[in-house]
Amino acid sequence: MSSEIERLAAAVERLRDVHRIQNLMSRLTYLNEVGAFEEILGQFAQKTPGVTVEIGKRGVFEGLEGARKTVVDIGNLMREAHNGGMREAFPGAAEMAGFQENQALGSPMIEVAGDGKTAKGLWSAPAAQTQFSPEEGRPAAFWVWIKFAVDFVQEEGEWKIWHYHLLPMFRTGFEESWVESSLVPLKPPAGFPEPDRPSTEYVSPYSIYTAPKYLPRPPEPYETFDDTFSY
Amino acid sequence: MTSDKTLAEEVRRLKDVHRIQNLMGKYEYLHVAGWHKESVDLFAQHTPETLLEIADIGVYAGIDSIRRFYILANKFAEGDDRLGHLHLHTLTTPVIEVAGDGETAQGVWVSPGVETSPAQALWAWVKYGVDFVKEDGDWKFWHFHIYRIFMTPPGRSWTEGNARPPRSLPDEIKPDRPNTYRWIYSFDTATENVPAPPEPYETWDESRAYVK
Numbered sequence: 001m002s003s004e005i006e007r008l009a010a011a012v013e014r015l016r017d018v019h020r021i022q023n024l025m026s027r028l029t030y031l032n033e034v035g036a037f038e039e040i041l042g043q044f045a046q047k048t049p050g051v052t053v054e055i056g057k058r059g060v061f062e063g064l065e066g067a068r069k070t071v072v073d074i075g076n077l078m079r080e081a082h083n084g085g086m087r088e089a090f091p092g093a094a095e096m097a098g099f100q101e102n103q104a105l106g107s108p109m110i111e112v113a114g115d116g117k118t119a120k121g122l123w124s125a126p127a128a129q130t131q132f133s134p135e136e137g138r139p140a141a142f143w144v145w146i147k148f149a150v151d152f153v154q155e156e157g158e159w160k161i162w163h164y165h166l167l168p169m170f171r172t173g174f175e176e177s178w179v180e181s182s183l184v185p186l187k188p189p190a191g192f193p194e195p196d197r198p199s200t201e202y203v204s205p206y207s208i209y210t211a212p213k214y215l216p217r218p219p220e221p222y223e224t225f226d227d228t229f230s231y
Numbered sequence: 232m233t234s235d236k237t238l239a240e241e242v243r244r245l246k247d248v249h250r251i252q253n254l255m256g257k258y259e260y261l262h263v264a265g266w267h268k269e270s271v272d273l274f275a276q277h278t279p280e281t282l283l284e285i286a287d288i289g290v291y292a293g294i295d296s297i298r299r300f301y302i303l304a305n306k307f308a309e310g311d312d313r314l315g316h317l318h319l320h321t322l323t324t325p326v327i328e329v330a331g332d333g334e335t336a337q338g339v340w341v342s343p344g345v346e347t348s349p350a351q352a353l354w355a356w357v358k359y360g361v362d363f364v365k366e367d368g369d370w371k372f373w374h375f376h377i378y379r380i381f382m383t384p385p386g387r388s389w390t391e392g393n394a395r396p397p398r399s400l401p402d403e404i405k406p407d408r409p410n411t412y413r414w415i416y417s418f419d420t421a422t423e424n425v426p427a428p429p430e431p432y433e434t435w436d437e438s439r440a441y442v443k
Binding site: 005008009012015016019022023026027029030033034036086090093094095096097098099100102103104105106125126128130138139140141174175 | 238241242245248321323324325326327328339341342343356380381383386387388389390416417418419420421422423424427428
C-alpha cells in the first residue's frame with residue numbers, strides 16, 4: 001500500500017472516531033433520559049485503569065466503582081425519590097410518571113489523538129428537567145445547563161469513557177432567572193456518596209460573585225495522551 | 232491492507248454523515264426564515280412512501296400531501312404577517328447511522344426551541360426521528376417524524392399542562408392518517424425511549440422506520 005493510501009486510511013479512521021464519539025455521548029443522554037444507568041455504566045472503560053467521574057465541586061470518584069456510585073446509584077436515588085413522592089401525592093401514578101430529563105448536547109469540540117488510542121470532547125448542554133418536589137407536592141420543572149468534559153479511550157476496538165467530568169453551570173426553576181436562583185447554593189441530593197478525593201479543576205456554577213472562566217479548556221489537537229491534559 | 236475501493240467507501244460514508252447533518256441544518260434555517268416551499272424540496276420527490284408525521288397532528292403521505300401541509304399550514308404567515316413570528320428549533324445530540332450499502336440512513340436529534348407569533352411565545356422542545364434516502368445522488372428526507380417533548384409559554388411550567396394544538400384543522404390541511412405515536416410531557420405518563428437512537432445497519436428494512 002502506498003504511503004498516501006496509508007495516510008488517507010489513518011485520516012478516515014480518525015474521522016470515523018469523531019462520529020463514533022459524538023454518537024456515544026448522544027446515546028448516553030438518550031439512555032439517561034429513561035434511566036438505563038447500567039447500560040451507561042457499560043459505556044465506561046471496563047479494563048483501563050484510572051476511570052474517574054468528577055461532578056462540579058462534589059469531588060472525584062475513582063474507578064468503575066466510583067462510576068457506579070455516581071452514574072447508577074445517584075441516578076437511581078433521584079428516580080426513587082421522585083417515585084416515592086409521586087406514589088404518596090398521586091396514588092396509582094405509573095412508575096416514573098412525571099419524571100423527565102432531556103440534555104441537549106451542543107457546541108461539540110472533539111479531538112482524537114494522532115495515535116488513535118484516546119480522544120477528548122467538550123459539550124455545552126442546555127437541559128430541561130422535571131422531578132417531584134417535596135416542597136410543592138408535585139413535579140416541578142427546571143432549566144439546567146451543564147458542561148461535559150470527557151476523555152475517551154479505545155478498548156478492544158470500541159470507544160469507552162475514561163474521565164467523565166460534569167460541570168453544572170446553573171439549575172433554576174422554570175419561572176426563575178438563574179441570577180436569582182444562584183443566590184441559593186445548589187445542594188446535592190440526600191444520600192450523595194462521599195468522593196474519593198477533592199475536585200480538581202473546579203468551575204463555579206453561575207454566580208453574581210464570580211467571573212466567567214475559559215474552563216474546561218477546549219481540547220486541542222494532540223498526538224498521544226501524554227501530550228495533553230486530563231479532564 | 233486497505234484497498235482504494237474500501238477507503239473510497241469509508242470516505243463516502245463519512246461525507247454522508249456530514250451531508251445529513253447539513254441537510255437537517257438547512258431544514259431548520261429554512262424553517263426559521265419561513266421558506267416553507269423550499270423545505271418541501273428537501274423531501275424525497277419520487278421515492279415511494281415519503282412520509283411526514285407531526286406530533287399532535289398526524290401523518291402526511293406522499294410528496295404532494297407534504298407540500299400541501301407546508302404551504303397551506305403556513306399561509307397565515309406570509310409577507311408582512313410574518314412580523315413577530317419566530318420558530319427556532321436547535322439541532323442537538325445527534326445520532327446518525329448510514330447504512331452499509333449507502334442507500335439509506337437514520338438520525339435522531341433533541342431540539343430545544345421556541346415557537347413565536349405576536350400573539351404567543353412558547354418554549355417548544357421536540358425530538359426528530361428521520362429516515363433518509365438517496366435520490367439521484369442527494370440525500371433526502373424519506374420518513375420525517377417530529378415528536379413533542381413539551382410546549383409551554385414562558386412563566387408557566389410544563390408540569391401545569393402544555394399549550395394545546397389547534398383543536399381541528401381546516402380540511403385542506405388535514406393529515407392523511409392519524410399519528411402512529413402520541414406523547415407529550417404530563418406528570419401521569421413516563422418517558423419512553425422513542426425515537427430510539429439508530430444502531431449501525433447494513434440494508435434497509437421497514438421495521439426500523441421512524442414513521443410506520
